[in-house]
Amino acid sequence: MKKKTGAKAAARFADGAPILFRGGRVVDPSQSLDGVKDLLLVDGRVEALGKGLSAPDGARVVDCKGLVVMPGLIDVHVHLREPGGEHKETIQTGARAAAAGGFTAVGAMPNTDPPIDNPAAVAFVLAAGQRAGAARVYPLGCISVGQKGERLAEIGEMVAAGAVGITDDGHPVMDSGLMRLALEYAQIFGVPVADHPEDLGLSRGGAMNEGLVATRLGLHGKPNASEDVHILRDLIVAELTGGHIHLQHVSTRLGIDAIRQAKARGVRVTAEATPHHMLLTDEAVEGYRTEAKMNPPLRSRADVDAVIEGFRDGTLDVLATDHAPHHYDEKEQAFDDAPNGIVGLETALGLVHAHLVGPGVIDLSTMVERMSVSPAKAFNLPGGTLRKGSPADVTVMDPAHVWTIDADTFLSKSHNTPFNGWELAGRAVMTVVGGRVVWELE
Amino acid sequence: MTPTVAHFGKDLIGLEPLTGDQIRAILDTAEPFKEISERRIKKVPVLRGKTIVNLFFEPSTRTRISFEFAEKRLSADTVNIQTAGSSVVKGETLVDTARNLEAMRIDMVVMRHSASGAARFLAERIPSNVINAGDGSHEHPTQGLLDLLTIRDNLGKIEGAKVCIVGDILHSRVARSNIYGLIKLGAEVAVCGPPTLQPVGIEELGVHIFNRVEEAIEWADALNVLRLQLERMQSGYVPSLREYNRLWGISTARLEHAPKELLILHPGPMNRGVEIDSDVADGEHSVILDQVTNGVAVRMAVLYLLAGGAPEKAESAKGGAES
Numbered sequence: 121m122k123k124k125t126g127a128k129a130a131a132r133f134a135d136g137a138p139i140l141f142r143g144g145r146v147v148d149p150s151q152s153l154d155g156v157k158d159l160l161l162v163d164g165r166v167e168a169l170g171k172g173l174s175a176p177d178g179a180r181v182v183d184c185k186g187l188v189v190m191p192g193l194i195d196v197h198v199h200l201r202e203p204g205g206e207h208k209e210t211i212q213t214g215a216r217a218a219a220a221g222g223f224t225a226v227g228a229m230p231n232t233d234p235p236i237d238n239p240a241a242v243a244f245v246l247a248a249g250q251r252a253g254a255a256r257v258y259p260l261g262c263i264s265v266g267q268k269g270e271r272l273a274e275i276g277e278m279v280a281a282g283a284v285g286i287t288d289d290g291h292p293v294m295d296s297g298l299m300r301l302a303l304e305y306a307q308i309f310g311v312p313v314a315d316h317p318e319d320l321g322l323s324r325g326g327a328m329n330e331g332l333v334a335t336r337l338g339l340h341g342k343p344n345a346s347e348d349v350h351i352l353r354d355l356i357v358a359e360l361t362g363g364h365i366h367l368q369h370v371s372t373r374l375g376i377d378a379i380r381q382a383k384a385r386g387v388r389v390t391a392e393a394t395p396h397h398m399l400l401t402d403e404a405v406e407g408y409r410t411e412a413k414m415n416p417p418l419r420s421r422a423d424v425d426a427v428i429e430g431f432r433d434g435t436l437d438v439l440a441t442d443h444a445p446h447h448y449d450e451k452e453q454a455f456d457d458a459p460n461g462i463v464g465l466e467t468a469l470g471l472v473h474a475h476l477v478g479p480g481v482i483d484l485s486t487m488v489e490r491m492s493v494s495p496a497k498a499f500n501l502p503g504g505t506l507r508k509g510s511p512a513d514v515t516v517m518d519p520a521h522v523w524t525i526d527a528d529t530f531l532s533k534s535h536n537t538p539f540n541g542w543e544l545a546g547r548a549v550m551t552v553v554g555g556r557v558v559w560e561l562e
Numbered sequence: 563m564t565p566t567v568a569h570f571g572k573d574l575i576g577l578e579p580l581t582g583d584q585i586r587a588i589l590d591t592a593e594p595f596k597e598i599s600e601r602r603i604k605k606v607p608v609l610r611g612k613t614i615v616n617l618f619f620e621p622s623t624r625t626r627i628s629f630e631f632a633e634k635r636l637s638a639d640t641v642n643i644q645t646a647g648s649s650v651v652k653g654e655t656l657v658d659t660a661r662n663l664e665a666m667r668i669d670m671v672v673m674r675h676s677a678s679g680a681a682r683f684l685a686e687r688i689p690s691n692v693i694n695a696g697d698g699s700h701e702h703p704t705q706g707l708l709d710l711l712t713i714r715d716n717l718g719k720i721e722g723a724k725v726c727i728v729g730d731i732l733h734s735r736v737a738r739s740n741i742y743g744l745i746k747l748g749a750e751v752a753v754c755g756p757p758t759l760q761p762v763g764i765e766e767l768g769v770h771i772f773n774r775v776e777e778a779i780e781w782a783d784a785l786n787v788l789r790l791q792l793e794r795m796q797s798g799y800v801p802s803l804r805e806y807n808r809l810w811g812i813s814t815a816r817l818e819h820a821p822k823e824l825l826i827l828h829p830g831p832m833n834r835g836v837e838i839d840s841d842v843a844d845g846e847h848s849v850i851l852d853q854v855t856n857g858v859a860v861r862m863a864v865l866y867l868l869a870g871g872a873p874e875k876a877e878s879a880k881g882g883a884e885s
Contacts, residue, residue, distance in 0.1 A: 330762050331762055331763050332762075332763035332766045332767075334761070334762070334763075335761040335762060335763045335764055335766075335767070336578070336738075336767070337678055337679065337700060338678035338679075338697070338698050338699035338700030338701065338735060338738060339678050339679075339698075339699070339700075340699075341761075341762060343762070407682070408678070408679030408682060408683065449655070452655070452657050453655065453656065453657070453683075454656060454675070454677030454678075454679055454680045454683055454698075455677065455678065455679045456677045456678065456679075456698070457677060
């Protein structure tokens with residue numbers, strides 16, 4: 121049985137009281153640390169990390185024997201749907217779902233309605249995130265006005281208002297000249313340009329991965345080439361400008377090879393891997409399952425193996441969920457008509473732990489690197505470390521906790537996941553943001 | 563009673579999930595039903611009291627009328643709903659359409675829809691039998707069956723026959739149903755047409771690919787010539803109808819060079835002078851009108867089997883042959 125870390129216990133302590141995590145396995149690759157230690161949080165900061173720490177007066181002491189204590193997980197790619205899609209998700213429900221999944225911070229995509237392409241809109245997301253009082257919500261702003269791919273949005277103003285990056289996610293930047301301008305201009309503000317790599321000419325009409333499954337089902341396919349071409353374009357333009365390109369949800373073998381080579385040449389590139397592109401192939405679409413419809417689509421076994429290898433060797437340095445909530449009505453349609461995307465915040469940690477750490481593909485330290493340290497670095501976010509003085513953002517995981525994914529219990533407003541019913545070992549049992557417990561497993 | 567091989571489930575969504583024996587049983591069941599359409603009074607009480615909805619979300623003349631004749635000649639009560647538009651009728655979702663049909667306690671639905679997977683979507687949500695009358699680019703199983711029956715009638719058997727499907731395979735539900743059915747019954751299958759209209763991985767289904775129609779004609783016993791949808795030209799898959807005709811059109815001149823006489827099938831409606839020349843369509847090797855006649859018999863067989871009929875009882879169920 122798992123140990124008791126009930127919500128009742130939390131109620132006895134004042135919000136913001138010191139917390140001492142005693143005797144957990146502290147895994148913090150930012151300090152090359154993996155060992156049993158105590159961690160003390162005071163006044164929203166990491167106060168101390170060491171052996172035999174004593175609890176200050178009024179502190180909550182959490183017995184972490186058998187648990188893993190890590191810097192708070194960060195997902196730089198989520199869709200919180202507010203404003204405009206509140207029937208799918210709100211900033212509040214999304215931030216709570218994130219906390220329940222062990223994430224202490226998320227990067228909110230700007231493809232809302234209206235899109236986040238100006239400083240007032242950025243400020244709205246930021247304020248709503250603070251009100252939510254769960255995971256931190258970092259807004260991203262659009263690259264182009266209205267995500268139309270025509271001219272740059274007010275990147276400087278948006279960064280001043282709190283945007284941590286820019287992206288037209290959902291709409292790839294097709295105009296290479298505009299991408300060049302964005303990569304040149306964004307550099308002075310120190311934010312990455314995140315791109316959804318997809319050549320819309322090559323993917324036109326596609327609803328899933330191109331290949332035998334699509335041919336059998338009579339669905340139009342998106343070839344790997346539609347992603348490869350765009351990844352190569354972005355890498356070349358990034359190299360030209362010296363800008364930082366962040367490639368989102370990379371899913372193709374050739375694309376990963378190109379990123380690996382670009383990194384070796386010194387191109388400033390960071391890249392995402394999603395849990396679903398490492399755990400499912402396009403065969404999951406069989407039966408026209410709309411919960412397996414996403415963009416980029418689930419691809420072949422060779423691509424899945426390449427994403428796993430890229431994630432293992434660090435070519436894909438950031439784990440991101442591309443959390444994309446949709447109302448059940450919207451997914452309850454013919455495959456062609458259903459929208460792309462799946463929710464991911466409440467399943468990512470368990471999936472990565474059970475299916476990549478469990479079988480030994482990566483170790484725990486690499487998992488924390490990809491889910492906390494690297495995302496913080498890529499977007500210059502506070503966190504991603506438990507160094508003294510850093511923000512008190514902490515995720516506690518019970519690696520032995522066996523549970524079954526039940527979409528009906530999600531805190532997210534939406535339940536669109538292809539992983540429903542999967543049994544996993546490993547789950548966040550406590551999520552702490554700025555020294556406050558924002559989520560705790562009952 | 564032990565269920566026969568023809569009991570292939572609640573629905574007919576495609577030929578891919580069926581076994582060769584199940585397909586043969588449907589074709590065999592169609593044989594006795596052919597005779598009903600030759601009678602003076604074309605009606606038998608096989609489906610008396612059954613209500614069937616023909617739900618056509620895409621325009622169709624031939625298939626809808628063929629189903630309607632099959633249903634009426636078996637004495638079913640039928641309602642036709644034909645609506646233009648792609649996936650939604652007046653804003654109603656497919657799932658709502660399904661629920662409304664279910665609430666009216668109908669026995670069977672024959673559906674055509676522009677989205678691949680739509681028939682299966684409906685079948686998973688209602689207890690009535692669902693017959694796929696064409697879903698997107700996926701399958702058109704009764705067309706596949708009537709093509710099989712026509713080939714069997716004319717060549718004597720399907721096993722070992724060489725059949726080439728000519729044209730737009732990428733968008734064709736007829737092609738997919740033909741490929742599955744023919745291969746399961748032991749035919750050799752090839753496809754031929756513009757490379758832009760060949761789906762990726764098609765050879766993994768066990769078909770040969772011919773780039774030149776002359777090669778296909780030299781190889782085949784039968785050609786199934788697909789309609790070239792005019793919008794394929796507008797979206798740039800082929801540069802012009804003239805060029806398509808010149809490269810892939812089935813003409814008498816081309817057939818004259820064939821080493822043997824070829825059976826010519828076409829699922830209709832034809833673009834004369836594009837994928838098929840008139841003298842071929844109207845010529846002695848064309849079995850295009852046999853296909854239409856067989857369509858009614860095959861659909862009667864499918865309706866009868868889904869309603870619970872046994873293949874070996876089909877002859878007596880329809881009251882024997884008219885004397």
